[in-house]
Amino acid sequence: MATIRDVAKLASVGIGTVSRVLSGNGAVSSKTLLKVNQAMEALNFTPSRAARSLVSKKMNTIGIWGTETSGEINRRTLREMETDLKEFEIHLIFADGDLNSSKNPNASRESFDRLISKGCDGIIIWGSDLPALEILQIENEFPNITLLNNKIELIDDKCFYFDHYQAGYVCGQHLIDKGHSNIACITGWLETDDGNQRHQGFLSALNDNNVNIPEELIFEGDYTYRKGYEGALYLLKQDKPFTALFCGNDQSAMSAISALSINGFNIPNDISVIGYDDMNIARYTSPPLTTVRIPFNRMAVSATRRLLNLCYNLELNIEYDFPIQLIERLSVKNIV
Amino acid sequence: MATIRDVAKLASVGIGTVSRVLSGNGAVSSKTLLKVNQAMEALNFTPSRAARSLVSKKMNTIGIWGTETSGEINRRTLREMETDLKEFEIHLIFADGDLNSSKNPNASRESFDRLISKGCDGIIIWGSDLPALEILQIENEFPNITLLNNKIELIDDKCFYFDHYQAGYVCGQHLIDKGHSNIACITGWLETDDGNQRHQGFLSALNDNNVNIPEELIFEGDYTYRKGYEGALYLLKQDKPFTALFCGNDQSAMSAISALSINGFNIPNDISVIGYDDMNIARYTSPPLTTVRIPFNRMAVSATRRLLNLCYNLELNIEYDFPIQLIERLSVKNIV
DNA sequence: AACATTATTGGAACCGGTTCCATTGTATGC
DNA sequence: GCATACAATGGAACCGGTTCCAATAATGTT
Numbered sequence: 014m015a016t017i018r019d020v021a022k023l024a025s026v027g028i029g030t031v032s033r034v035l036s037g038n039g040a041v042s043s044k045t046l047l048k049v050n051q052a053m054e055a056l057n058f059t060p061s062r063a064a065r066s067l068v069s070k071k072m073n074t075i076g077i078w079g080t081e082t083s084g085e086i087n088r089r090t091l092r093e094m095e096t097d098l099k100e101f102e103i104h105l106i107f108a109d110g111d112l113n114s115s116k117n118p119n120a121s122r123e124s125f126d127r128l129i130s131k132g133c134d135g136i137i138i139w140g141s142d143l144p145a146l147e148i149l150q151i152e153n154e155f156p157n158i159t160l161l162n163n164k165i166e167l168i169d170d171k172c173f174y175f176d177h178y179q180a181g182y183v184c185g186q187h188l189i190d191k192g193h194s195n196i197a198c199i200t201g202w203l204e205t206d207d208g209n210q211r212h213q214g215f216l217s218a219l220n221d222n223n224v225n226i227p228e229e230l231i232f233e234g235d236y237t238y239r240k241g242y243e244g245a246l247y248l249l250k251q252d253k254p255f256t257a258l259f260c261g262n263d264q265s266a267m268s269a270i271s272a273l274s275i276n277g278f279n280i281p282n283d284i285s286v287i288g289y290d291d292m293n294i295a296r297y298t299s300p301p302l303t304t305v306r307i308p309f310n311r312m313a314v315s316a317t318r319r320l321l322n323l324c325y326n327l328e329l330n331i332e333y334d335f336p337i338q339l340i341e342r343l344s345v346k347n348i349v
Numbered sequence: 350m351a352t353i354r355d356v357a358k359l360a361s362v363g364i365g366t367v368s369r370v371l372s373g374n375g376a377v378s379s380k381t382l383l384k385v386n387q388a389m390e391a392l393n394f395t396p397s398r399a400a401r402s403l404v405s406k407k408m409n410t411i412g413i414w415g416t417e418t419s420g421e422i423n424r425r426t427l428r429e430m431e432t433d434l435k436e437f438e439i440h441l442i443f444a445d446g447d448l449n450s451s452k453n454p455n456a457s458r459e460s461f462d463r464l465i466s467k468g469c470d471g472i473i474i475w476g477s478d479l480p481a482l483e484i485l486q487i488e489n490e491f492p493n494i495t496l497l498n499n500k501i502e503l504i505d506d507k508c509f510y511f512d513h514y515q516a517g518y519v520c521g522q523h524l525i526d527k528g529h530s531n532i533a534c535i536t537g538w539l540e541t542d543d544g545n546q547r548h549q550g551f552l553s554a555l556n557d558n559n560v561n562i563p564e565e566l567i568f569e570g571d572y573t574y575r576k577g578y579e580g581a582l583y584l585l586k587q588d589k590p591f592t593a594l595f596c597g598n599d600q601s602a603m604s605a606i607s608a609l610s611i612n613g614f615n616i617p618n619d620i621s622v623i624g625y626d627d628m629n630i631a632r633y634t635s636p637p638l639t640t641v642r643i644p645f646n647r648m649a650v651s652a653t654r655r656l657l658n659l660c661y662n663l664e665l666n667i668e669y670d671f672p673i674q675l676i677e678r679l680s681v682k683n684i685v
Numbered sequence: 686a687a688c689a690t691t692a693t694t695g696g697a698a699c700c701g702g703t704t705c706c707a708t709t710g711t712a713t714g715c
Numbered sequence: 716g717c718a719t720a721c722a723a724t725g726g727a728a729c730c731g732g733t734t735c736c737a738a739t740a741a742t743g744t745t
Contacts, residue, residue, distance in 0.1 A: 040692055065732055088424045
């Protein structure tokens with residue numbers, strides 16, 4: 014592998030000159046520029062990442078921490094971030110694993126440091142697994158973080174999130190608009206902020222419309238297929254008829270639909286179902302799923318770019334507003 | 350960030366000694382060892398990845414090239430690889446993008462080189478997008494590659510793949526064993542090797558049992574939900590009744606089931622459906638999906654470890670045999 | 686033509702590890 | 716007690732870039 018000194022020798026210039034050509038700043042005469050470029054071409058020269066990192070103290074790598082990557086939505090989002098980072102020649106690595114606040118709460122700050130030194134210039138913290146206080150502490154000592162799907166007032170410019178409350182409200186309102194008043198619900202994962210908020214928003218919509226939802230028709234899920242399925246079975250057993258079901262995400266909506274179908278209920282004639290996320294498959298389920306679409310990708314890219322700005326003194330454009338959108342398909346029936 | 354020289358000074362030893370402690374090879378007296386360890390602890394020392402890479406000429410990073418990473422199966426697999434690599438402190442990056450043989454066939458070798466120098470010690474080539482000849486050329490100049498889901502005789506020890514033919518055969522045989530003889534099929538993506546092979550295996554099973562499948566009942570899909578849906582509609586229009594349907598993967602099976610259901614067919618009473626992959630949701634569809642489970646994760650980990658052996662002179666255990674498994678659920682009905 | 690400015694250029698020093706050789710200390714054999 | 720072998724140690728040189736300053740060339744000014 015050719016080095017900068019090889020190039021300098023071949024082009025009969027000093028290494029400083031080659032470096033200037035590489036970086037593009039510093040004056041270089043057009044004659045010299047040509048010579049150097051030819052030499053680089055001839056030697057098939059590529060600068061060493063390691064050498065650059067050593068002096069710049071930048072690893073050109075950012076980490077992502079805290080999320081499940083098994084769900085389709087998150088996968089799609091990750092993919093988008095990866096694609097976006099390619100342009101900047103920044104690598105994305107999964108930084109979780111060591112850092113497990115639930116196992117050893119005191120160790121998390123330390124392990125965060127270790128994580129950084131292991132090779133990330135910055136970290137995207139996805140979700141709200143870490144307590145806000147702890148995140149603030151981290152941010153104080155290590156400012157190169159952004160938060161995805163989490164909101165902390167004091168560092169709002171580093172936070173990228175949706176108004177899940179509003180989205181939940183929209184779902185509830187939609188069911189009511191369609192004439193439903195006996196409504197059940199399989200919540201998302203209530204230990205996460207977003208799961209909680211979409212649930213609160215949903216409840217508020219019912220409340221604002223004087224629709225009552227009995228305790229028995231609220232099943233606490235966790236976004237998984239499994240809980241969606243179990244939740245539907247549970248709700249059926251409560252002996253409290255309902256005509257509509259709000260699910261915390263599409264995954265649980267789909268498995269809930271399966272459970273209901275298997276038990277002889279027709280969707281949407283007997284029970285309407287509304288999901289949340291707009292997965293790829295949502296338009297191909299039977300019936301096609303009414304749901305709420307969330308521009309996760311745009312949000313994730315903004316979180317990523319904000320981090321790049323922080324880490325590498327760039328000034329990429331970012332956005333903070335991510336409006337959600339109700340997607341009406343056929344799983345909710347109008348019964349007015 | 351503390352350096353090795355800081356540690357050496359604090360421990361009153363030479364930098365060589367610290368280095369010896371770090372690497373663990375070279376004699377160090379127990380007294381010295383203790384001193385050095387204490388100093389490292391006190392300074393919260395972590396060796397610099399960049400400096401190490403510079404001298405070792407290893408980036409401790411491997412790349413993965415050539416696959417879609419948006420599907421659930423592939424993502425699950427990637428996740429598994431990342432987890433496995435964590436132990437060895439190796440990063441996994443997505444190396445595709447530049448390298449696009451279809452766009453610019455001549456450039457692919459060159460860009461492969463550039464890719465390597467950009468920071469991968471080795472590359473996992475996933476799938477069969479690149480012609481075998483080209484892969485052999487690459488392998489010749491740059492031996493640090495392994496192939497995932499692709500088979501090239503000459504470098505069989507670097508190839509990790511399933512017998513998709515056999516798996517397809519098992520699916521076909523299963524439908525026949527259950528008494529079906531009017532069978533339709535929505536193929537996988539026939540431009541890929543594995544899509545093609547599972548289809549051939551399926552056809553052979555029918556053939557070996559003297560079951561005929563008319564051209565009209567073979568719909569060429571591409572693994573997407575969309576084609577599964579369209580395929581089912583297409584098959585229904587052919588006016589050739591069938592009692593069983595084999596789909597190239599679970600995704601298309603699921604959307605095909607939706608399309609069939611929406612058109613009034615009950616699964617499995619009217620039409621049996623068998624999928625391929627065993628996605629997470631397969632057990633929660635309605636009805637739960639009979640499918641073929643493929644130990645993708647184990648295969649991927651072996652491909653990864655084989656690459657580690659190549660890149661870093663390790664001797665990790667690897668396996669080459671990955672038996673597939675028929676998962677019987679409720680979407681195939683016995684009609685004998 | 687003499688001098689002041691500014692544009693180019695070369696290369697030493699440095700980043701933080703590893704490698705390797707020279708040196709010192711310690712144990713063993715006779 | 717002395718030679719020999721080997722364990723333990725220190726540190727210069729190096730990996731391949733970037734930074735920065737001194738040196739030189741080119742250009743403008745009077």
